[in-house]
Amino acid sequence: MTFSRILGTGSYLPSKVLTNAMLAEQVETSDEWIVSRTGIRERRVAAPDQKTSDLALEAARAALDNAGVAAGEIDLIIVATTTPDMVFPSTACLLQEKLGVHGCPAFDVQAVCAGFMYGLVTADAYIRSGMAKKALVVGAEVLTRILDWDDRRTCVLFGDGAGAVVLGASDTPGIRHAKLAADGRYKDILNTPAQISGGKIQGIPYLFMDGPAVFKFAVKALADIATQTLAEAGVDKGEVDWLVPHQANLRIIESTAKHLKLPLERVIITLPEQGNTSAASIPLALDTAVRDGRIRRGQTVMLEGIGGGFAWGAVLLTF
Template structure:
């Protein structure tokens, strides 16, 4: 049986930085209010001309370079995004064109903040089944375009960015085990319910979130799925070298780390400088920790996150 493992990582953040102090000039908030509730100090915002596929392309090029893989060697592209360039074609097809490659399978996955894990496991299964040998997996978002910038409960939380990995065929397991879940009963506590009909936007086009309800659900769901993933993999908590969580809220991250018995020194946290970049947050954080030398080859890493749907999951891998 073929296995897959990560060959390279890459990321991209738009150059424009929006600090809490800058936000406080627009709305009734403060750096202290935001940091004390979320841990966020700043976020990156895409320029008007930048699209999700633009961000994805820059992250993908960085990952390809890191892996030493040419774009035309890729035979599968999966993009996780909640903020596609357009209704169709998919952001993955647009990314494929920007990379200058043609013919390989390319499609989007929509599981909001859990999207990268859904995309990664989809690509892993393609490789394990022999349907692909090298896959490009990207999480990319321009969350700033679906925010109500007068709503301080939500606009302070999110940012834009993209992260990518190149996944390749291997004789030894790289992705050790994964567990994905979803429950549509919780659709109303985190959503953007608008749709296009008859040439008009129908429904609210801004992100809506019931913060306390999301927090309560996320803490329990992430703790449970981490434990189940380790149990099904036949591994113990002390075998995890690094936790790379979705960057949504510092208190959620700390709760997950505590449940796993991991000190925060072994948790990758990019939240203060990047905010919540939805499907991009896990690959962004992974790339940061790989490039600064914290995550080393052969170490065991757990990716974990949760988002609207609700959709959530955990991926255990050897880097």
């Protein structure tokens, strides 16, 4: 039987740092207000000439180098993003061209903050079926481009960045079990409801979030899907070495860890320095922990996250 394993990880953050103190000069807020409610202290902002595919390229190159895989060996490219370079072609096709790879399938996945997991599970299915041998999965966002900088409820939360993994076929399990879910009934509590029509933007082109409603839904949904994933995989909570959650809000992360009976010392948290980078947050956190030596080969890792849609999921893997 063929399985897929993570061969390498990579990430990229723009150089510009936007601190809470800097934000307080633009909008009515404070470092104490932001930290107490979210856990975020700073975030990165892409340069005006940087596009999502540019961030994705840097993360992809880092992952390929870490995996010891040449770009030409990749036979599937998936980019998870909510902020593509353009309406079409896909950011994945643009990334493919920048990597100098030609001919293999390349497409975007749009599941907002759960996008990386949707992409990872899709790539796993390709490899398990024999349709691909080495896949590049990237989560990349420039969310600061769709923020209303006068709305302190949302502009303090998000940042830009990209994270990537290279998946390869293996005789031993890497990705062990996964569960994905979505429920469009909750579309109105987190969205960016704009569209292009007749050459003009129709609707509001800024991110909207009903914070309390999102928090209430996310806490229960993440606890339930993490528990279901472990139960279906036949894995006890105590066997999980690391939780790599979507970096949305520290209180949501703490709630999920408590439900899984994991101390925060076994949870990868990059939120204070990066903010919520949507589809990029899980691969960014994963790469951080791999490179600093916390996550090591053979360990059991749980990825989980939730985003607009609502879409959410969990992936259990052996690193």
